[in-house]
Amino acid sequence: MALQMGYSLMQEQRLKLVMTPELRQAIQILQYSATDLLQYIQQEMTENPVLEFDEKSVATNEVEELNGLKHLGKSAPYSPAAASTEKENPIERVAAGPASLADALEAQLCDYDLDAKERNICLYLIRNLDEKGYLDIDSISVCKRFQIGEDEYERCLAVLHSMEPDGVGARSLSECIEIQLLRKENPNRLAIEIARDHLPAVADGKLRRIAHKLGVDVLEVQAAIDEIKSCNPRPGSSYPATSPRYVYPDVVVERVDGEYQVVLNEKDMPRLTINPRYQKLLAQKELYGEEAAAYLKNWMQSALWLVKGIEQRRDTIYRVADAIVSKQRGFLDKGLDYLKPLTLKQIAEELNLHESTISRATQHKYMQTPRGLFSFRFFFPSGLSTENGEDLSAKTVKMKIKQLIDEEDKEKPLSDQKISNQLQLEGIRISRRTVAKYREEMGIAASSARKRYT
Numbered sequence: 001m002a003l004q005m006g007y008s009l010m011q012e013q014r015l016k017l018v019m020t021p022e023l024r025q026a027i028q029i030l031q032y033s034a035t036d037l038l039q040y041i042q043q044e045m046t047e048n049p050v051l052e053f054d055e056k057s058v059a060t061n062e063v064e065e066l067n068g069l070k071h072l073g074k075s076a077p078y079s080p081a082a083a084s085t086e087k088e089n090p091i092e093r094v095a096a097g098p099a100s101l102a103d104a105l106e107a108q109l110c111d112y113d114l115d116a117k118e119r120n121i122c123l124y125l126i127r128n129l130d131e132k133g134y135l136d137i138d139s140i141s142v143c144k145r146f147q148i149g150e151d152e153y154e155r156c157l158a159v160l161h162s163m164e165p166d167g168v169g170a171r172s173l174s175e176c177i178e179i180q181l182l183r184k185e186n187p188n189r190l191a192i193e194i195a196r197d198h199l200p201a202v203a204d205g206k207l208r209r210i211a212h213k214l215g216v217d218v219l220e221v222q223a224a225i226d227e228i229k230s231c232n233p234r235p236g237s238s239y240p241a242t243s244p245r246y247v248y249p250d251v252v253v254e255r256v257d258g259e260y261q262v263v264l265n266e267k268d269m270p271r272l273t274i275n276p277r278y279q280k281l282l283a284q285k286e287l288y289g290e291e292a293a294a295y296l297k298n299w300m301q302s303a304l305w306l307v308k309g310i311e312q313r314r315d316t317i318y319r320v321a322d323a324i325v326s327k328q329r330g331f332l333d334k335g336l337d338y339l340k341p342l343t344l345k346q347i348a349e350e351l352n353l354h355e356s357t358i359s360r361a362t363q364h365k366y367m368q369t370p371r372g373l374f375s376f377r378f379f380f381p382s383g384l385s386t387e388n389g390e391d392l393s394a395k396t397v398k399m400k401i402k403q404l405i406d407e408e409d410k411e412k413p414l415s416d417q418k419i420s421n422q423l424q425l426e427g428i429r430i431s432r433r434t435v436a437k438y439r440e441e442m443g444i445a446a447s448s449a450r451k452r453y454t
Helices: 021-031 034-047 060-067 101-111 116-126 139-146 150-161 173-182 189-197 199-203 207-214 218-229 276-283 290-327 329-334 344-351 355-361 394-406 416-425 432-441
Strands: 051-053 251-256 259-264 272-274 366-369 372-375 383-385 391-393
Touching: 021 034, 021 290, 021 355, 034 051, 034 290, 101 116, 116 139, 116 150, 139 150, 173 189, 173 199, 173 218, 189 199, 189 207, 189 218, 199 207, 207 218, 251 290, 259 290, 272 276, 272 290, 276 290, 290 329, 290 344, 290 355, 344 355, 391 394, 394 416, 394 432, 416 432
Parallel strands: 251 366
Antiparallel strands: 051 272, 251 259, 366 372, 383 391
16 A cells, blocks of 8 residues: 655644743742842842832732732731831841851961961861861872972871861871870870771671770770760861851741741842832833833833732742641640651642642741741651551651660660561551661661660
């Protein structure tokens, strides 16, 4: 049969999602944190001539009238913080930046009698420390760079090792611990030897093997390891590696007459409005020509999209926060033990929104509650089921595991399987592997490393 080709006309109806500029902007605005949104608004203000700050703090109903947006369900209350007339000096709320590890060490160099070359070598070593405070460069590179011998390099390195915090400038974990032990008033020689040669066995809890190799009693090894554990394996961790990120709560939850009220925190969020002068110019377009009117209309449309996107974000965040508070009331009333497992899908179904919308609305957002400041994602923990049909969050189960370990017999610590068995007796369905996973996430050693000798 011959293949035939030809032309024909036919109609076809399709549903296709078109990502309009307005929708793209609304999605972008929704996933911004409060700080990022403020920066975005400031950028739009510099580019769009028709936008301006509303000094009188436009009320919610006036904004709705401007962009034609109607709330679905409960409307977000206007934040009393936004209407506050209290004047604050913003400079007084800016914290001084903390000193870095390099700054602290460079300041200590003034206490040493060094010539210019030695000072430059020490500065070079300081600037090659990693965030843990370890020296991240080999001696050959330093000697080659400054045309020095190994002895001069070691003298400069000794200067770095003598600085605070103890252990800074070490090239390995064992050297870091050894430096700290040597700086104690009465150095424990056994602890120093164990730190130098037997740290892997310490991590595995092989105390008897270490005692046998060193020809000492296991109790002496245990005491030496306790001293090793008192050292800081990351001496640079007390100094920030990067600038601190300040958290601005998007929502404040307050308890009033036994009920929790959700209030949007908009004290520092500017209210936007359209410059009335440009509105009048657009109404008189015949006086300025079609080209000027089209130019002005584009900026006006962009401004309306921005105002509408911000209001939609405001409405969505309020509804999501209100639903979270309703679901997690037990946590707000009684604490972490009563934090329930929750998924984005559950909130999406309750609010009749898409799960991706809930995901964007909970990204980089924070909630100030009577229990403290938490990210929105904190309220969506995974969980385990119990025999009576209730759900427990992973955080609650971790607390129970930690409590069992804290109360165990230190001479016979509980294995992961025994912890699993005890939790199952309490009605919590949990496997040994899950216990091990949660224990490792909490930074708790295995039973062999927790064993104590008496």
